[in-house]
Amino acid sequence: MNLKCILCSLSLGLMSVFTAVGQSGNFDFFSDFETSAAPFNVSNNTTNGRTSFDGSQVLLWTISGQSGNRTNVWDLSNTVTGRKINLKFDWYAGNVINNSNTASLSITDAKGGGNAIFTLVWSQSTTNGRIRYLTGNIVPDGNNPPIGTAITGINTLDRWYTIDITFDFQNQVCSFTITDRTNPSTTRTVTNIPLSKDAPPQSAIGGLFLVGHRASGQNISLTTAIDNFGYKVIEAGQPIVVEPPVEPLPPSRRSTPRDIVSIRSAQATRPARRV
Numbered sequence: 001m002n003l004k005c006i007l008c009s010l011s012l013g014l015m016s017v018f019t020a021v022g023q024s025g026n027f028d029f030f031s032d033f034e035t036s037a038a039p040f041n042v043s044n045n046t047t048n049g050r051t052s053f054d055g056s057q058v059l060l061w062t063i064s065g066q067s068g069n070r071t072n073v074w075d076l077s078n079t080v081t082g083r084k085i086n087l088k089f090d091w092y093a094g095n096v097i098n099n100s101n102t103a104s105l106s107i108t109d110a111k112g113g114g115n116a117i118f119t120l121v122w123s124q125s126t127t128n129g130r131i132r133y134l135t136g137n138i139v140p141d142g143n144n145p146p147i148g149t150a151i152t153g154i155n156t157l158d159r160w161y162t163i164d165i166t167f168d169f170q171n172q173v174c175s176f177t178i179t180d181r182t183n184p185s186t187t188r189t190v191t192n193i194p195l196s197k198d199a200p201p202q203s204a205i206g207g208l209f210l211v212g213h214r215a216s217g218q219n220i221s222l223t224t225a226i227d228n229f230g231y232k233v234i235e236a237g238q239p240i241v242v243e244p245p246v247e248p249l250p251p252s253r254r255s256t257p258r259d260i261v262s263i264r265s266a267q268a269t270r271p272a273r274r275v
Helices: 003-024 257-269
Strands: 029-031 048-053 056-066 070-081 084-097 102-108 116-122 131-135 159-168 173-180 187-194 204-213 220-235
Touching: 056 070, 056 204, 070 220, 084 102, 084 116, 084 204, 102 220, 116 159, 116 173, 131 173, 131 187, 159 220, 204 220
Parallel strands: none
Antiparallel strands: 029 220, 048 056, 056 220, 070 204, 084 159, 084 220, 102 116, 102 204, 116 131, 159 173, 173 187
8 A cells, every 4th residue: 555545544534533533522422323322221133222224333213014002212321410401313214104103202301211301203194294393291192193393394204314402401491403414404493492391301311212103003114213322411400499589568468667566555455364
């Protein structure tokens, strides 16, 4: 190998190292799953776990021709806590067969499929939008699947998207950006989405909860995956509880010095009680 080729190889190698370091340097923890499933507690499995897919190692879940609703949980090895937490990952929104079925991927506040904080929903049907989002808990139900809000301009399945989401537990809101990885100019940002008030989430991220919502009389097939997962605690600690201010009494109910003197005088002239 001549000197030019050697220098070229070194340059490419250093570039890939700097890219990996730069990408991971923005997070408290980052993984491209090339060497392990960390930070998730997931084993190697070709249909549910770390495996090779679309040219790289990813966390993959695929089901084919199944009856009944199907669920899957990918727990983080360590729950991430904080007042403000950022997650960023690549998400593969695979096709869901057939039109009547729906799939969802939820970020939960505890391990073992805790309360869903934020959910991405996708389906072949365009009735409510192919790719949608919602906050709050969900129930695996094919006949009443989660609907959510359509993401304008993001509607292609069998496509990788980059999800960048920040949870502000102090103010009970979240904001996210979704970007088409193939066409980065196709991107949408939604800010200040209220988190659920019915079941307020803990200030924690415990893992991912995946559901195939099968419609009555149908079988369901779907594929989804995540890659390049990172998280960062922007603000540590538990949300600060702010007590509501005490409303002052109206003027008609306030005690004045004259009222206090009158009360004391009445107490002084009151006859002593016999015992």
